[in-house]
Amino acid sequence: MPRTARPKIRLYTDADLSPGGVISATEPQAHYLLHVMRMAGGGDVCLFNGRDGEWRASVTVPAKRRADFVVGARLRDQAVEPDVWLAFAPVKRLEYLAEKATELGAGALLPVLTRHTDVTRVNIERLRANAVEAAEQCERLSVPQVHPLQTFDAFVNTWPADRLLYVLDETGAGTAILEAMEQTQKPCGFLVGPEGGFAQSELDALKQLSSARNVSLGPRILRAETAALAALACWQALSGDWRASNREG
């Protein structure tokens, strides 16, 4: 492989990235590089932190079981990404939801405890790790922000007034998604309920939100995670960076 090819391994770091900087790999990163990928003899990776773009970095091994990154040249500039959030009642296959939502460009993941939510405990650290891994693999330059689990009431009370909220209404009463969505770059988010659906009191509370619009995804009953991913895909296609005209860089 010529040295100019972009390294295949991409890793997320919290650290600032600038030329010549030296960053310590986390323990799992060092394990992955040295033992899974057997890079003890050195090699290059891509690093990104969600702020400074993507950088080439050389792996060095300062001590047994440790790895450092020596930052080289910038490969890509940080770009402004479409601003779409995903709020969801936790489902059983949360790992899958986090992975797919990251691939589909969600900027934030907000687990919400609704009346009929089956899954009431969420491992936020694990959800974040799923999102980091998916971001590394899909060549994103950022990682979705994972919010702590909150109650439905707290969610409704703190939703930003200037952010559209598309509610995935499984009763079928919502507007067809492409008709409901604005073809704008305005910040927005989707809310998907639990398998058991929203409680009537929750639907009523959502109606009070001036930024909320009920959206329908057709006649079949979609699992919560299918609905979330389908909605994100439709949004990226209509209003996000899947439109050539909306893409930076």
Place this chain on the structure above:
Amino acid sequence: MPRTARPKIRLYTDADLSPGGVISATEPQAHYLLHVMRMAGGGDVCLFNGRDGEWRASVTVPAKRRADFVVGARLRDQAVEPDVWLAFAPVKRLEYLAEKATELGAGALLPVLTRHTDVTRVNIERLRANAVEAAEQCERLSVPQVHPLQTFDAFVNTWPADRLLYVLDETGAGTAILEAMEQTQKPCGFLVGPEGGFAQSELDALKQLSSARNVSLGPRILRAETAALAALACWQALSGDWRASNREG
């Protein structure tokens, strides 16, 4: 539960459905009804076969470990469904792909062996069982037809000339999906390649198909199954039964 409510259990059957007909449950269905759902005392289910609509049926127990369905009234007429196929290089999480594609209304699933396909064996019976189960749960009136695994060459040579083929081109060279798709009810299908991408010779062969159009799903590198589901969602939203105007019944 009042007797007029629609039964919660939905089951697919190969048999014809007409009032008063008696149908033997399959062995797994009998096990599910009698031992999992404990319906030894009888009860109602919904039956569908992809041809005759959806019917209420009473469960009877003619012998130990056996169950029969006595068909009652029709609950829903069979409707014409959007005609979209999904062709794919088999991926590791095929069960998930079959489930989601069924929820998203794919009419046929076509596994295709491409040059860079990692997974070279597909359990077609299992794939079909995944599709049946998903159809039962998502309230579809049909089950996607699962085709046998075929080579890429056979796939290209037998693709119907009058069916649009949207190729999910991971090189990014395709047209943005909402621009590439025709907002028509014309039969179509999507082809998604393996994680390793299509071989150049495969992309060249696809170019020779007059019905093929390359489609892009934005700047991030999607997993094959994410791309397939995202594309189906966009298609249903633009041209399928997620548009209120395209819905029957």
